[in-house]
Amino acid sequence: MPGTTIQAISIYKLLVPLREPFVISLGPLLAVENIVVVLRTADGHIGYGECSPFLTINGESVDTCFVVGQYFAPALRGRDALDLAGNLAEMDRIIYGNCSIKSAFDIALHDIAAQHAGLPLYAFLGGSNNKILTTDMTVSLGPAAKMRADAEQFQREGFPAIKVKLGGTLEEDVARIRAIRAGIGPTHPLRVDANQGWRTAANAIAVLQALGEFNIEHCEEPILRQHFMELSQVRAASPIPIMADESCGDEHDAARLIQLQACQMLNIKLGKSSGFHRAQKIAQLGQAAGLTLQVGGFLESRLGMTAAAHLALSNPAIHHCDFDTPLMFTADPVVGGFRYCPGGVIEMPTGPGLGASIDEAWLRRAEQVHF
Template structure:
């Protein structure tokens, strides 16, 4: 079986409300969708959601990279030979993980469909039956974040990921307001997205947050300052998670050696797809570091890929893939699997999705075919 054709679509995914984090506000999500077709007619879908602040890629560069470099390189290759596909992509271009993730995900979708099994069966089989769904609170005024949390509890949510990182004093008020509103039995995770910059600011905040029983604090400092994470971890009882600071195996090797984190946030867009994500999970497991599969606010395609990784590994303890419930329109039907407060995957082959190509056409800004 060989790849015959690669179709590339640049799309704008419409959000219900703007997504606000420490370094950007997103009125919609720009995504690159890839459709691989084999000589025997099997179709696989992949997705890339790049972020210039994290992966070093933009939607424009990713579209061009897929069109001009990666797609031509993989035409004629066997999509089920994952190691060779990644070796070829890595020899063709250095890094560009989000672009490579689109190819990787589509190859796994093809392999699952060809063999008649869900992708998680290709990764060791299903371990988890279901995962709790965490609602993500975008940055806002303290009372508005608390209001949203209270409303989501009524819908069934039992855990929240709070986006903060604008200023330490204001962020402490935001976190305190949500904890006061939801009570002690609701899980709260705090994601700073590098916004507190350094260990001094972070430790100042943590002195005021120690009593709030946070599940963890995520990426408080700039992404490459591993030593700051080491210092913070040594001086607080709040578990520390690294996100932007863990992209690939080389980052994780340093994190393990320095004991810089209690948890890591694996994102397919940061590491290059399903295949390298599994390598990170195995490395973390050997080091006794718990994992999460995180989100770049992907459509059903990228989100489903992340879920298949998460459902297959014991060391993956949480997921934050909430893109499909944040969009007014999506090109896949993964939203049907969100039964709040849980998500449970189906047993259909491949990614297990039905793709609405009419909606895909409606949301597409540019497209290209490579043969």
């Protein structure tokens, strides 16, 4: 369609300080360093996408994304924005991997496609706004006393579940969880995420068995992602259900994990899957296998997290949402998007498309390039 031809592409660096360092077993994060992609079509539609590259997970940085995005822009300019699969295939033809920057383009393309269809993005994806989305809130890795204080604060603020970053020694992590449980009580929903920090299957099993008494809902990525063949051993020996995260990037990873019976749960992120096209394939595989699914993210603003929330409404097997990182920002550059409500409830935009954009004042002062 001539009207939906991609006419102009802009790429921006979005830099926002965090309120305090966000620490996981892979290292500390001090600031938001994201990419925003803006696509414009001949008929006036504007699509927004965002990615939050993560050096230690998807091997990308804000600088690599800014450069690789400039490989994509001239190739996509002049193509039909509605050819979603074809546009992703073109990006795959240009360069292998680089799933984070691909996701920013894919989100912007889906924004345009949903606007063109006159549908909220979740409806365009085949879903409906028929369930209440709630986000957990994450306790950063640190001393047990500080982690307990943070968990108590999040409980007071009404978050329905608390996620705790772990990945230290058995003694350290048990002390952390014991302190948190002493602060929030034995029944408040609690989840843990080792971010591969326990490394080996034997070590992970020992820690998980030691944590079994603390009423933990699930554990994300207990061992090194390269050791995914051993994840089924961890699942079999763990009293806590296992959720694959870093080891599940695309639908091929999901299929392998399902075949191995490696986990009971999958964590889907647009920045790992190159965007909606592959994320939905992961969700469909997980649903067919009877797995429970979560949608999460990296350090996206409410724009990228709104995209994730649309994905969460697209499949009934998606039960958990991890959409808390925008609450850690010192400023909010997003216009529209989902809204945080009491009790961790997410209120979605219902107009056509993604329903979120970036404040023009932020874009004007950002490092940028245009095609």
